[in-house]
Amino acid sequence: MNNPQSLAAPVSAGGISIAAVERDTGLGKDTLRVWERRYGFPQPLRDAFGERVYPTEQVEHLRLIKRLMDQGQRPGALLRQPIAELTERLAAGPSRAVADDTADWIVPLLKARDIDPLRAELAQRLARDGLERFVIETMPALNRRIGDGWMSGAIAIFEEHLYTELVQNQLRAAIHALGGRGTRPQILLTTVKDEEHILGLLMVEALLAANGAFALSLGAQTPIADIVGAARATNTDIVALSFSGAYPWRKSRDALIELRAALPARTELWAGGGGLAGRGRSVAGVRVIGALSDIAPTLAEWHAAHPRRSGH
Amino acid sequence: MNNPQSLAAPVSAGGISIAAVERDTGLGKDTLRVWERRYGFPQPLRDAFGERVYPTEQVEHLRLIKRLMDQGQRPGALLRQPIAELTERLAAGPSRAVADDTADWIVPLLKARDIDPLRAELAQRLARDGLERFVIETMPALNRRIGDGWMSGAIAIFEEHLYTELVQNQLRAAIHALGGRGTRPQILLTTVKDEEHILGLLMVEALLAANGAFALSLGAQTPIADIVGAARATNTDIVALSFSGAYPWRKSRDALIELRAALPARTELWAGGGGLAGRGRSVAGVRVIGALSDIAPTLAEWHAAHPRRSGH
DNA sequence: TCATAATATTGTCCTGGACAAAATAAGAAC
DNA sequence: GTTCTTATTTTGTCCAGGACAATATTATGA
Numbered sequence: 001m002n003n004p005q006s007l008a009a010p011v012s013a014g015g016i017s018i019a020a021v022e023r024d025t026g027l028g029k030d031t032l033r034v035w036e037r038r039y040g041f042p043q044p045l046r047d048a049f050g051e052r053v054y055p056t057e058q059v060e061h062l063r064l065i066k067r068l069m070d071q072g073q074r075p076g077a078l079l080r081q082p083i084a085e086l087t088e089r090l091a092a093g094p095s096r097a098v099a100d101d102t103a104d105w106i107v108p109l110l111k112a113r114d115i116d117p118l119r120a121e122l123a124q125r126l127a128r129d130g131l132e133r134f135v136i137e138t139m140p141a142l143n144r145r146i147g148d149g150w151m152s153g154a155i156a157i158f159e160e161h162l163y164t165e166l167v168q169n170q171l172r173a174a175i176h177a178l179g180g181r182g183t184r185p186q187i188l189l190t191t192v193k194d195e196e197h198i199l200g201l202l203m204v205e206a207l208l209a210a211n212g213a214f215a216l217s218l219g220a221q222t223p224i225a226d227i228v229g230a231a232r233a234t235n236t237d238i239v240a241l242s243f244s245g246a247y248p249w250r251k252s253r254d255a256l257i258e259l260r261a262a263l264p265a266r267t268e269l270w271a272g273g274g275g276l277a278g279r280g281r282s283v284a285g286v287r288v289i290g291a292l293s294d295i296a297p298t299l300a301e302w303h304a305a306h307p308r309r310s311g312h
Numbered sequence: 313m314n315n316p317q318s319l320a321a322p323v324s325a326g327g328i329s330i331a332a333v334e335r336d337t338g339l340g341k342d343t344l345r346v347w348e349r350r351y352g353f354p355q356p357l358r359d360a361f362g363e364r365v366y367p368t369e370q371v372e373h374l375r376l377i378k379r380l381m382d383q384g385q386r387p388g389a390l391l392r393q394p395i396a397e398l399t400e401r402l403a404a405g406p407s408r409a410v411a412d413d414t415a416d417w418i419v420p421l422l423k424a425r426d427i428d429p430l431r432a433e434l435a436q437r438l439a440r441d442g443l444e445r446f447v448i449e450t451m452p453a454l455n456r457r458i459g460d461g462w463m464s465g466a467i468a469i470f471e472e473h474l475y476t477e478l479v480q481n482q483l484r485a486a487i488h489a490l491g492g493r494g495t496r497p498q499i500l501l502t503t504v505k506d507e508e509h510i511l512g513l514l515m516v517e518a519l520l521a522a523n524g525a526f527a528l529s530l531g532a533q534t535p536i537a538d539i540v541g542a543a544r545a546t547n548t549d550i551v552a553l554s555f556s557g558a559y560p561w562r563k564s565r566d567a568l569i570e571l572r573a574a575l576p577a578r579t580e581l582w583a584g585g586g587g588l589a590g591r592g593r594s595v596a597g598v599r600v601i602g603a604l605s606d607i608a609p610t611l612a613e614w615h616a617a618h619p620r621r622s623g624h
Numbered sequence: 625t626c627a628t629a630a631t632a633t634t635g636t637c638c639t640g641g642a643c644a645a646a647a648t649a650a651g652a653a654c
Numbered sequence: 655g656t657t658c659t660t661a662t663t664t665t666g667t668c669c670a671g672g673a674c675a676a677t678a679t680t681a682t683g684a
Contacts (some may be wrong), residue, residue, distance in 0.1 A: 017667095017668090019667075019668090028635075028636075029667095029668085030635070030637080031636080031638055032636085033637060033669080033670085033671095034633095034634080034635075035634085037670090037671080038634090038684095049642095049643070049644070049668090050642095050643095050668085050669075051643095051644095051667090051669080052666060052668085052669090074634085074678080074679095075633090075634070075635095076632095076633060076634080113340060115528060115546070139459070151628075156536040156541055156542075156545075157534070157535065157538045158539070158541055158542035158545075159536060160543075161348055161502075161531050161534060161538075162528070162532040164531065164540075165529055165530065165531055169484060169488060171669075172481060172485070173364070173485065173488050174486050175480060176485050178486075180386060187332055190473075192335065216427060216474065216477075217477055218470055218473040218474065218477070219473050219476065222469070222470060222473060223335075223336055223337075223469070224335065224336055225336060226468060226469045226470045227470070229468055229470060230470035230474075232423055233425065233468075233470075234427075235425060248635095250635075250636090251331070251335070254331065254332065254335075257333060258328075258332060266373075300529070303395075329636095329637090331636080331637090332637095340666075340667075341637085341664085342666070342667055342668075343666060343667080344663080345638085345639090346666070347665095349639095350665090359647095361637085361639075361674075361675070362637085362672095362673095363636090363637060363638080363675095364637085364638090386647080386648095386662060386664075386665085387664085387665070387666095388663095422638075452667085481629080495682095522674075562646095625682095625684100626683105626684090627682105627684085628668080628681105628682085628683085628684100629680105629681085629682075629683095630673070630679105630682085631678105631681085632678080632679070632680085633676105633677080633678090633679085634675105634676085634677080634678090635674105635675095635676085635677095636673105636674095636675090636676100637667100637673085637674085637675100637676085638671105638673075638674100639670100639671100639672090639684080640668085640669105640672095642667105642668085642669080642671100643666105643667090643668085643669105644665105644666095644667090644668095645659105645664105645665085645667100646663105646664080646665075646666095647662100647663080647664070648662080648663070648664085649657070649660105649661085649662075649663085649667090649671070649679105650659100650660085650661075650662090650670105651658105651659080651660075651661090652657105652658085652659075652660090653656105653657085653658075653659095654656085654657080654681085
């Protein structure tokens with residue numbers, strides 16, 4: 001108690017706790033423990049109380065493994081490979097590549113002390129490319145660049161926050177400017193528990209708005225029962241869910257099944273985001289949106305299937 | 313694979329699995345099990361494999377308990393109470409009072425199916441009262457009304473989300489419209505770890521903007537080290553922190569002390585929000601902003617103390 | 625070549641024990 | 655009375671190691 005130094009930080013110094021690893025990688029606590037038991041990796045240190053402390057490099061390694069698993073590879077093999085082999089596989093993987101230097105400008109701008117040029121640059125690109133292209137092409141490139149920068153230590157957390165904040169403002173302003181009102185279809189947009197991912201949500205909202213569909217966003221972390229309640233109350237045509245890549249597929253699937261069962265049959269259920277991308281067969285009654293660029297066509301399909309009737 | 317019906321649904325029939333309860337209530341698996349062991353509730357059934365199956369009513373009960381806990385009550389007492397007692401407590405709530413009927417209009421508008429009138433009403437009030445008055449007078453009344461409504465069950469969570477979303481959009485748009493750039497003082501605005509409270513942050517940002525000071529908001533949950541890093545990097549004059557009422561005072565004090573020690577002496581440190589209001593003596597070197605209405609005067613003071621020099 | 629059965633892999637659940645962190649109550653000092 | 659310490663209770667999360675259903679992979683036979 002008198003020695004805050006020794007008390008305060010099981011976190012910062014050597015590594016992070018198992019709960020933090022779960023949050024960061026999307027791998028469950030049980031999974032992490034059973035991997036350690038079976039494969040000998042990860043092999044966290046222990047703090048003074050015998051609790052696992054994962055060094056940053058191992059978390060990095062785990063993140064790499066998670067990425068490969070999302071591509072369809074199986075853990076048994078991956079966990080026995082040395083790390084060099086893994087990066088190699090990742091590079092070989094589907095459609096990596098695409099020399100991404102189109103987004104390189106963001107880093108120096110973030111690093112500069114003055115934020116006005118950054119804000120201006122973002123605004124200008126948005127204006128020049130248009131909302132749709134900005135969201136589908138520019139932003140993913142930027143996000144990836146920022147993510148990489150963060151992992152390699154080139155970008156500090158506050159700089160990532162700053163980026164998120166500025167882009168968010170741009171998107172919100174753009175959506176606001178489109179100023180749509182109660183058109184059909186009526187869309188409810190949200191994420192389930194444990195999903196933060198505000199930016200992804202906003203990207204979808206922007207794309208929908210660009211295509212004349214104005215979603216009602218409930219923000220992140222809406223419990224399933226409340227999603228159902230909201231859909232009922234607002235007479236929603238489509239409930240759209242977004243899952244980030246860190247969300248375990250099993251969980252998203254369960255959530256979708258439960259939600260599908262609880263929603264009225266006439267309400268469509270759409271799901272998308274990195275957590276579902278590439279997942280072979282989907283859940284019955286759920287429309288999986290594989291990529292951002294699929295949103296517009298899917299919306300068009302909906303319109304084709306629901307010809308406009310007079311009245312409201 | 314051949315019998316999807318029987319396979320798929322440990323979910324629907326009698327109840328739901330522990331993972332589903334965790335997702336729906338936000339109570340961790342470990343917590344659910346330890347409550348069962350200690351207090352005898354919840355008391356799930358078991359399926360053929362010995363796994364817990366929670367009946368819907370118990371999930372409902374758990375959700376009620378969670379709500380009371382969010383209100384500050386402790387589980388030990390709640391878990392021993394019969395369900396009738398709980399609903400009663402919920403209605404009683406903490407220190408209601410203050411006949412606040414100026415904000416009563418929000419509830420029926422939220423309840424109505426159509427969101428356009430709500431959006432319009434908010435926009436109109438903002439335009440009529442001006443940003444400053446809207447933030448200082450209207451919004452706190454609305455927030456309180458919404459909070460009360462939620463606790464008493466009159467307002468569903470999704471309606472609260474909806475309100476937050478709409479107000480947020482209004483504020484952001486207003487700030488954006490003021491469109492200020494790199495003026496002095498340079499302010500860094502954020503909350504520390506574990507603080508969500510986005511709306512409060514945005515209110516402060518709006519007030520500052522209304523007074524010609526454009527804060528750089530880092531969003532919520534910035535680690536202290538990163539706040540310091542950001543302040544250093546951007547040559548910040550003032551770091552402003554917001555603490556919600558739910559944040560324990562002890563923690564905010566510690567955070568402020570730590571931050572004060574780490575920041576350069578020339579950087580001022582301001583702190584405000586419900587978590588600090590009324591707290592007698594403050595931390596040395598920290599300026600406590602008691603109420604939203606104090607922001608403008610405090611800012612004026614800063615300007616008086618820092619007469620404008622030519623150049624920047 | 626394709627469907628079906630046998631086998632291997634893998635994630636989640638289980639029990640029951642432990643203990644740090646948070647909240648509260650009790651006491652001391654200004 | 656109020657603020658600061660110090661004990662005591664409460665409460666959430668972690669641990670180990672066993673088990674087994676769900677899923678993926680391989681072998682087998684028509």
